[in-house]
Amino acid sequence: MKDLRMNFNKLNADSKRILDIIIKSGATTKNEILKITKMKLTTLNRFLEPLEEFDLIEQIGVGESSGGRKPTLYGIKEDSFYIFGIDISRTYTQIILVNMKMNIICKERFIMDESTSPEITIQKLTEVISKTLNDFDIPHNKILGLGIGTVGPIDREKGIIKNPVNFESIGWLNVPIKSMFEENFDFPVFIDNGSNTAVLAEYILGVGKGMNNIAYFNCGIGIRTGTITSGVIIRSINDGEDAFGHMVIDVDGDLCSCGNYGCIECYSSIKAVTRKFTAEVKKGRITKIHKALHEINYKDITKAAEEKDSLSKEIIIGAASIMGAGLVNYINLLNPNIIILSGPLIKSSSLFYDTCVKVANSKNFLRGNSQVFFNKEGSFGEDAISIGAAVMVINDFLST
Ligand SMILES: [Zn+2]
Known part of the structure; x- marks a missing residue:
């Protein structure tokens, strides 16, 4: 053929x-x-x-x-080719099929839990790809490629997910995800950090269009960051995406999973929010959330904060204020035109988003000179990582 x-x-x-x-x-x-x-x-x-x-x-x-x-x-020509875009995050995996206009033709999502080892995850994705090609009657040679935005660190060239933390399933260690897909399909596979693909989607097609300096922050289990400066994605040796999350904000602060003290993630991630809430209740603080303590998750806390539960409100404002302080450092260093805040914490809490923006706007030293714009969830929201993964495929073809 x-x-x-x-x-x-x-x-x-x-x-x-x-x-x-x-x-x-x-x-x-x-x-x-x-x-x-x-x-x-x-x-x-x-x-x-x-x-x-x-x-x-x-x-x-x-x-x-x-x-x-x-x-x-x-x-x-929108149907000249199609592209698969995959978003492998810690709590879910999403796959989309897009046409050349980046319109989503179909979308599937499944939860990542203790059972979703790399083999199971790839098996599930492989089944979705085969079924989609069959359902839409698309031949393999009309698939331009498959892009994967994943949790880092990664080896982008070799297509390996190295040793990401906080996956519920065991087995996510040196996973050769690119070759695992290429064994099953004859189209090319590309991988990058999810936050890099997200910032790429917003830069090429979304709210960052026309701007050369944009940043994307995904506030969830960890804090994932993708940055485009002067039109180029900033990359580190390990293609990590968590450097911002491990920026030290308090040298005498809490112990972080990275071994350091006082990183932003110790205060502003989903884990930090639930941990601090639990600690306060154990100390005797009162909350309106009527659930067993071990069953309370971040969504209960963000919801209660919007409903004026004073403890929840205090926890969310505290977490967002630290995130905002981190953003101040970031703005002072890199002077972005626009900052997109996204991810589960932003999606579920206007208070978290508004507080981040308020703190970041009031304390950065550029204030009054050049304005930084903030945007909630960008143009693509939860689809940014997978759409960006597809954009990465086109970019590769156009740049080689
Ligand atoms: Zn850390």
Whole structure:
């Protein structure tokens, strides 16, 4: 069977650049492409030709006229390829199938618990992929690739999840996830940190579009961070995503899982919130939550805080204030245009989000000079990691 993916590899750098512009704009005219690329019209026509020949773009209508004939609008052909995007987080795994416009065709999610070892997780995902291809009658060669946004640390090149902490199942140690998928399917597999894929999705297609410095924070079991500075993802040696969470905010503070003292995660993660709440109740503090102490989870606390339970409110404000202080340090260092706060704690608590923003806005030394915008959950909310994983696949094809 003809490998349609080969068509991508046949494109030269200029055709790929034009395709990139068309994908990011949604719909654009030749004049708009000429303005960006500074090409001559004849050159542009030459590089557009293979994109039409390979059925990657199509004429989707006419744009506004600036005098003469209305110009043709070009857009990506949405069904030219499809991409799978996977989000492996500590509490759930999500898989989506998207078309080339990054519209979600289908989405499946399952809980991660003691039973979801790497083998079981990949088996479940493999079943979903096979069923989806069958249900939507999509041949393998129309899958451009599979992107995975996962908890780090990872070896991105080799496609290995190294030793992530706080997975409920045992076995998540040096998992060669890329090769495990490539054994089952013949399309290429890419991996990155979930927070990096999330920030990529928001940068290319979401609230960060048009901005060169954006940051994404996912506040959950841990605090995961993805940063784009001057249009480039900031990477560390181990492709870790938890450096911000282990920023020391109090040198004499609580003992952290990393062995250090006073890290942000000791105060502002889901675990910290439930641990501090439990400790206060054990000391005799009163709460309106009527549940056995061991059954109380972060959602009970965030809900009670919104309902004016004073202990819950105090715990949430305390956790968010420390997060806000960490954001102050981050803003002072990297001066982002926009900070996206997302993840379970943000989703379930407006008080947590509002307090983070209030503290971060009132204490950073840029205040008054350049404004930092805050955004709750970005354009893609809980889908950001998986959509970004799919965007990573296209980016790879366009950059090689
Ligand atoms: Zn730490």
